[in-house]
Amino acid sequence: MKLTITSKLPSAGTSIFTVMSALATEHNAVNLGQGFPDFSMNEELMRLVNEAMHKGFNQYTPMQGYIPLREVLAEKVESLYQTIIDPGSQITITPGGTYAIYTALTTVLQPGDEVIIFEPAYDSYIPNVEINGAVPVLISLQFPGYKIDWIEVKRKITPKTRMIMLNSPHNPTGAVLSEEDIVQLRSVVKDTDIIILSDEVYEHLIFDNVPHLSILRYPDLLERSFVCFSFGKVYHCTGWKLGYCISSSYLMKEFRKVHQFNCFSCHSPSQVALSTFLKNKDSYLSLASFMQEKRDYFLKLMGQTRFGMLDSKGSYFICATYDKISDEKDSDLAIRITKELGVATIPVSAFYKTGTDNKVIRFCFAKKKETLEAAVQKLVNL
Ligand SMILES: Cc1ncc(COP(=O)(O)O)c(C=O)c1O
Numbered sequence: 001m002k003l004t005i006t007s008k009l010p011s012a013g014t015s016i017f018t019v020m021s022a023l024a025t026e027h028n029a030v031n032l033g034q035g036f037p038d039f040s041m042n043e044e045l046m047r048l049v050n051e052a053m054h055k056g057f058n059q060y061t062p063m064q065g066y067i068p069l070r071e072v073l074a075e076k077v078e079s080l081y082q083t084i085i086d087p088g089s090q091i092t093i094t095p096g097g098t099y100a101i102y103t104a105l106t107t108v109l110q111p112g113d114e115v116i117i118f119e120p121a122y123d124s125y126i127p128n129v130e131i132n133g134a135v136p137v138l139i140s141l142q143f144p145g146y147k148i149d150w151i152e153v154k155r156k157i158t159p160k161t162r163m164i165m166l167n168s169p170h171n172p173t174g175a176v177l178s179e180e181d182i183v184q185l186r187s188v189v190k191d192t193d194i195i196i197l198s199d200e201v202y203e204h205l206i207f208d209n210v211p212h213l214s215i216l217r218y219p220d221l222l223e224r225s226f227v228c229f230s231f232g233k234v235y236h237c238t239g240w241k242l243g244y245c246i247s248s249s250y251l252m253k254e255f256r257k258v259h260q261f262n263c264f265s266c267h268s269p270s271q272v273a274l275s276t277f278l279k280n281k282d283s284y285l286s287l288a289s290f291m292q293e294k295r296d297y298f299l300k301l302m303g304q305t306r307f308g309m310l311d312s313k314g315s316y317f318i319c320a321t322y323d324k325i326s327d328e329k330d331s332d333l334a335i336r337i338t339k340e341l342g343v344a345t346i347p348v349s350a351f352y353k354t355g356t357d358n359k360v361i362r363f364c365f366a367k368k369k370e371t372l373e374a375a376v377q378k379l380v381n382l
Helices: 015-027 043-056 067-081 096-108 125-130 148-156 179-189 249-260 268-277 285-304 330-341 369-380
Strands: 091-094 115-118 137-141 161-167 195-199 224-232 245-246 317-321 359-365
Touching: 015 043, 015 330, 043 268, 067 245, 067 268, 091 096, 091 249, 091 369, 096 125, 096 161, 096 195, 096 224, 096 245, 096 249, 096 285, 115 125, 125 137, 148 268, 224 249, 224 317, 285 317, 285 369, 330 359, 330 369
Parallel strands: 115 137, 115 161, 161 195, 195 224
Antiparallel strands: 091 245, 224 245, 317 359
16 A cells, blocks of 8 residues: 655645755855855854853753743843843743744644734745644735735734734845834734734844834733744854744743643753853844945945845845846746856745745845855846
8 A cells, every 4th residue: 555644735845945045056156045144153152152062061951941041031131122021931942933933833823723924924934824724814015115004904804813923124025013013013913812923033133223123022012922033043053043932921831832842942052152142232232233234235236236126124135126137037037047147046926825926036145245246246247
């Protein structure tokens, strides 16, 4: 008898990131596609991990995470967002931001529940909802500013709406939430039992002195939220896969039930290292200007090309239109410029379930100056 299983994600294929990175390698292209830095991470942080290993921090940490790390995170939340959270009951260290998101969804969702997701969306959201038997309710951000249409959100709320997923700063567009978005969000969830999932993995990468409107600033919203973070994304070590989730004690208790039978506890030496590293506030306060400099440099270079650069207020991504260059589909253009010019990017249609094509591609500017220069030198030929 032929062995078969029923796929839980029948429509999932290889992600566009894997496809474009493979194409980039095949054609020896400059890779501005996948979101990872090509420069070295902080030397001091590396040294601290090494030291932690040599000091013997190589066994399991508590299931919730290394206590001094949770304490320093609670201090950081208080100093950045003026909200007091209990490191004992409200923070859990996780193996990355994606895992924190998946765990939060799995904690809450029952089959048939509806989850509002804004598109373009980070690629794990829809499969993470579907694998729990829940239903993604998709709403397009308004092109080209990628703002939330709150009237449409109100129209799409039903008695089955269980969660709303937010992402600010936003991948792939670099959009950020405004005060008005928070007002609207509050009015949408008021007197409901809707839970908010706030993906804030780019928390510190926000530009032009705009404050990050973390859900952590609003205790009434935090009561009903899971707020997810990634050390890998902000400390230029995506391969570490380490992050954390903050919630109310009530929700976090349930989150931990799911977490303890999946990952149980995360990499110990990096938690120990971060607990020391984060005591220095500059370790996170300096990140925005560091990345803004890269955005501004890339924008200046791209001024020599015929791309129409869209606004990036945060994250390490910037999107561009190309109507002066061609009317190809965005995926065709992305593949062609990888093969012909040697520059890999990501077509933004890949972030829509049905492939909505506004003819936009995404660049990652978390790269060395030389990498950005090499890419633009090729792109001027388009
Ligand atoms: C919006 C968003 N959320 C979550 C993640 C994942 O973070 P981690 O690598 O810590 O799982 C990413 C990474 O690209 C992202 O862009």
